[in-house]
Amino acid sequence: MLTPARRIFTLLLCQLLLCWLETYLISKISLIGKVGIATVHHEYALLRSFWKTFALLSVLQVSLIITLYVLGKRSSKKITNLVSTVLLVAGLLGLLFTFLDFLHTYSHRLLKERFHLGFYIFWLSWMCSCLFFLFSDKIMLLFSKDTPPFPVDPEAPISTPQPAPNQPPASYTPPAKE
Numbered sequence: 761m762l763t764p765a766r767r768i769f770t771l772l773l774c775q776l777l778l779c780w781l782e783t784y785l786i787s788k789i790s791l792i793g794k795v796g797i798a799t800v801h802h803e804y805a806l807l808r809s810f811w812k813t814f815a816l817l818s819v820l821q822v823s824l825i826i827t828l829y830v831l832g833k834r835s836s837k838k839i840t841n842l843v844s845t846v847l848l849v850a851g852l853l854g855l856l857f858t859f860l861d862f863l864h865t866y867s868h869r870l871l872k873e874r875f876h877l878g879f880y881i882f883w884l885s886w887m888c889s890c891l892f893f894l895f896s897d898k899i900m901l902l903f904s905k906d907t908p909p910f911p912v913d914p915e916a917p918i919s920t921p922q923p924a925p926n927q928p929p930a931s932y933t934p935p936a937k938e
Contacts, residue, residue: 785878855883
């Protein structure tokens with residue numbers, strides 16, 4: 761099983777690969793979209809540059825992971841789960857509003873499906889990061905070799921092992937034959 765540092769590194773690596781995929785799909789904007797950004801919507805000029813889009817998406821994903829990691833180290837599990845859940849809901853709402861925007865805004869519909877898919881993958885990877893921090897400790901407990909298969913009560917008295925069925929106890933001595 762991977763150590764916690766390797767799991768975080770693996771998560772970061774996967775998120776950066778997904779950011780590359782998202783950026784690639786976003787860069788496949790339609791010709792009408794490119795013309796619209798160049799002439800009318802200058803605020804979206806960032807999306808025309810591959811490396812700027814990749815940097816923006818990567819910074820957002822890495823900052824989410826670092827925030828949840830630091831929060832998990834410095835606060836209780838209850839607070840970490842609460843923040844992860846709130847960010848998960850925010851990602852779900854972001855996905856929903858992005859979908860509705862692409863569905864109902866005519867100029868955004870002209871940007872084509874690949875462009876839309878890049879943003880959908882961004883929100884899905886956001887939610888995966890939140891789910892990672894919500895469930896990673898529970899998964900690790902299931903596969904840990906150090907934890908017993910059942911909860912141990914430290915207050916419970918220690919019992920002696922019982923003999924196997926159909927076996928006499930260890931202190932049993934058979935009666936002498938006469």
